[in-house]
Structures are given as structure tokens and as C-alpha cells.
Amino acid sequence: MWPNTSATHFLLTGFPGLEAAHHWISIPFFAVYISVLLGNGTLLYFIKDDQSLHEPMYYFLAMLAATDLTVTLTTMPTVMGLLWGNHREISPGACFLQAYFIHSLSIVESGVLLAMAYDRFIAICTPLRYNSILTNNQVMKIGLVVLMRGFLSLLPPILPLYWFPYCHSHVLSHAFCLHQDVMKLACADITFNRVYPIILVALTFFLDALMIFVSYILILKTVMGIASGDERAKALNTCVSHISCVLVFYITVIGLTFIHRFGAHAPHVVHVTMSYVYFLFPPFMNPLIYSIKTKQIQRSIVRLFSVHSRA
Numbered sequence: 381m382w383p384n385t386s387a388t389h390f391l392l393t394g395f396p397g398l399e400a401a402h403h404w405i406s407i408p409f410f411a412v413y414i415s416v417l418l419g420n421g422t423l424l425y426f427i428k429d430d431q432s433l434h435e436p437m438y439y440f441l442a443m444l445a446a447t448d449l450t451v452t453l454t455t456m457p458t459v460m461g462l463l464w465g466n467h468r469e470i471s472p473g474a475c476f477l478q479a480y481f482i483h484s485l486s487i488v489e490s491g492v493l494l495a496m497a498y499d500r501f502i503a504i505c506t507p508l509r510y511n512s513i514l515t516n517n518q519v520m521k522i523g524l525v526v527l528m529r530g531f532l533s534l535l536p537p538i539l540p541l542y543w544f545p546y547c548h549s550h551v552l553s554h555a556f557c558l559h560q561d562v563m564k565l566a567c568a569d570i571t572f573n574r575v576y577p578i579i580l581v582a583l584t585f586f587l588d589a590l591m592i593f594v595s596y597i598l599i600l601k602t603v604m605g606i607a608s609g610d611e612r613a614k615a616l617n618t619c620v621s622h623i624s625c626v627l628v629f630y631i632t633v634i635g636l637t638f639i640h641r642f643g644a645h646a647p648h649v650v651h652v653t654m655s656y657v658y659f660l661f662p663p664f665m666n667p668l669i670y671s672i673k674t675k676q677i678q679r680s681i682v683r684l685f686s687v688h689s690r691a
Contacts, residue, residue, distance in 0.1 A: 389469040390562070391551045394462045396648055406463035412660050413460070416452045419667030420445040426680040433676055436514040437503070440496045441670060443523055444625070447489045448663035454481045455659055459555040472542070475557040480538045482659070483559055487580075488530035489662070490588045493629060495522050496622050497592040504615050505602045533584070537563075537576050544568045553648070554655055589630055596623070621673040628665045632658045 394402055423445040427433045458478065461467040470478075503510050537559055544566035552561045563573045599619065606612045636658045639651055671677055 388546070388550050389471055390475050390557065390565075391468045392458055392462050392470055392555045392557075393468070393551060393553055393652075394555050395652060398649070399466075402463045402466070406460065409459060409463060409656075409660075412664055413452060413456050416448065416660065416663045416667075419671075420449045420452075420663060423667050423670065423677070424449070426677060426684075430676070430680045430683075433680065436516075436519045437496070437499050438676075439516075439519050439523070440492060440499055443526070444489065444492045444496070444666060447485055447492060448666055451482065451485045451489075451659060452663055454478060454485070455556045458557075459656075462555045470557065472546075475552075475562065476538060476541045479541070479557040479559045479562060480534055482556065483538075484530045484534045486530075487533060487584050488526055489629065490585050491526035491529055493622070493626050494588045494592055495526055497595045497626070498522075500619050500622055501595045501599055503618065504599050529584070533580055537573050537580075540573060541566070544570075554652060556659075558655075585630075585633060592626055617673075621670050624669045624673070625662070625666050628669070629662045632661055 395405060398405065424442055427438045427442045427445075455478075458467075458470060499514060502513050506513070541559070541562055544563075545568060546565050547567040548565045550565060552558075552565075554561060559573070559577065563570045596619070603612050603615045606615065636654050639646065639654045671681065
């Protein structure tokens with residue numbers, strides 16, 4: 381059977397009841413999108429340009445920035461198209477592809493945060509072996525595993541969407557396509573598509589969060605064994621940025637999960653707003669956190685501005 385790509389176009393939804401204000405709502409959205417692009421793009425530029433940042437910790441940070449950039453570029457066209465020009469239609473193929481990238485990149489981001497926790501664990505618990513364990517080759521292998529896990533694990537629930545018949549309403553509840561939104565519109569047995577994501581979330585988000593938590597328990601145990609107070613503070617300070625990014629990511633995941641599970645009676649605009657917070661807040665905050673808390677990146681920023689001022 382050939383994919384059912386000739387199905388009627390899906391209709392995206394912005395902020396119901398606030399259609400007249402979409403142009404005004406687009407202003408903060410556009411500002412956040414531009415900030416995300418500039419912040420993460422600048423972070424990638426610094427890591428590529430500054431030799432002192434050519435270390436495993438910053439390679440993983442570059443992966444995080446690249447993931448955030450890709451998520452933003454995946455959602456931005458449909459969100460801004462709807463808010464600016466009320467472009468609601470999206471073809472089935474484009475919709476399924478967007479859903480695939482959105483969900484895959486969420487798992488990739490969780491995997492990158494786990495890899496960064498592993499980096500901090502090795503750096504603090506076995507510092508003398510850090511360079512021999514986290515070689516460039518090893519970092520590349522970890523990065524490849526993180527990417528493959530994210531992109532391969534989403535194929536099973538996304539591919540059936542191409543073959544499902546859609547005879548229910550074609551109206552989606554967001555300005556971008558999500559798997560859970562699309563599958564509900566299918567006139568087919570969607571049991572697999574309901575069960576698989578629950579198992580996947582347990583094996584990725586939950587397991588990643590658990591391993592990050594355990595790694596920091598072991599890090600804290602090692603740090604508490606350091607005699608010097610200054611050395612303890614220095615060791616913990618290298619983890620602050622990562623811990624902040626982990627909290628930002630998982631708090632938004634938990635918030636979105638609670639809204640979907642227990643917010644049945646909450647206004648639809650609350651569900652929509654929480655979805656946007658989930659997709660925009662971590663990419664917006666991550667560059668800020670690392671710029672404020674990481675001295676090497678601060679030096680790169682100062683160096684960039686000093687070069688421009690001399691020019």
C-alpha cells in the first residue's frame with residue numbers, strides 16, 4: 381500500500397478566541413524566536429572559533445545548542461505563518477515530518493543532557509582519567525548514539541501516520557503538528573500509537589532523568605570528600621550551568637505532562653501556552669545560563685566585543 385499523502389490538508393490552530401490579536405501575539409513570539417536563533421547560533425560560533433572551548437564539555441554544549449536551533453527552525457515557520465498571515469493549512473506529509481522532528485529532537489535533547497551529566501561525572505569523580513576516557517572519538521560515538529536513539533525511536537509511531545485514513549475533523553490544536561494530536565484524527569486502530577509513546581517516554585525521559593539524578597548523587601558524594609572548601613565550591617560551580625539546564629528542561633516536561641493528564645477542565649489556551657513554553661523556554665534559557673555561569677564563554681563574548689570595538 382502507498383502512503384495516504386493525498387488526504388485533506390490539516391488545519392493548524394493558534395490561540396482560539398484571540399484570532400484578532402494574533403498580530404500582537406506574534407511580536408513576543410518573534411522576539412523569542414530571534415533571541416533563540418541568535419543565542420544558540422552565537423554559542424555555536426564561540427565553540428567553533430575559540431580553541432579553549434574545544435573540550436568534551438563544550439562539544440556536548442554545541443550539540444545542545446544545535447538541537448535547540450533545529451527545534452526552533454522546525455516550529456517557527458508554521459507558528460509565525462499562522463500568527464502573521466493566518467496560514468492554517470499544512471499538507472499531511474509536511475505535518476508528519478514536522479511531528480517527527482519535534483518529538484525526535486526532544487529525545488535528543490534529553491540524551492544530550494544525560495551525556496553532559498556523564499561528562500561532569502567523569503571530570504569530578506575520575507579527573508585523572510578524564511582525557512583518556514572522553515577522547516574526541518568517544519565524544520563523537522556518544523553524540524552519534526544520542527542522535528540515533530532520538531531519530532530511530534520515533535520512526536515506529538510516525539510512519540503509520542502516513543497510512544492512516546483521516547475521516548474525523550482535520551483541525552489540530554496547535555500551530556504545529558504533534559503526534560498525539562494527529563493520531564486522534566485517524567479512523568483506524570491507534571492502540572500501538574497510544575501505547576508506544578508511553579513506553580518510549582519511560583525509557584528515555586524518565587530513565588535519563590534518573591541517571592542524571594544518580595550521577596549527581598555520586599558527584600556530590602565525591603565533592604563532599606574534598607578537603608578544601610574552595611576546591612569543593614570550584615568543583616560544584618562547574619555543574620551549576622548543567623543543573624540549571626536540566627531543571628529548565630525537565631520542569632517544563634513535567635509541567636506539560638501535568639497539564640495534559642490533569643488539566644482536562646483547564647481552558648484550552650492554558651494547554652496551548654504550556655506547549656509553547658515547553659518548546660521555547662529551554663532553547664531561550666540555555667544560552668543565557670551558559671553565558672552567565674561559564675567564564676570561558678564570558679571571555680569569548682568579551683573578546684568578540686573588544687574586536688568589534690577596535691574595528
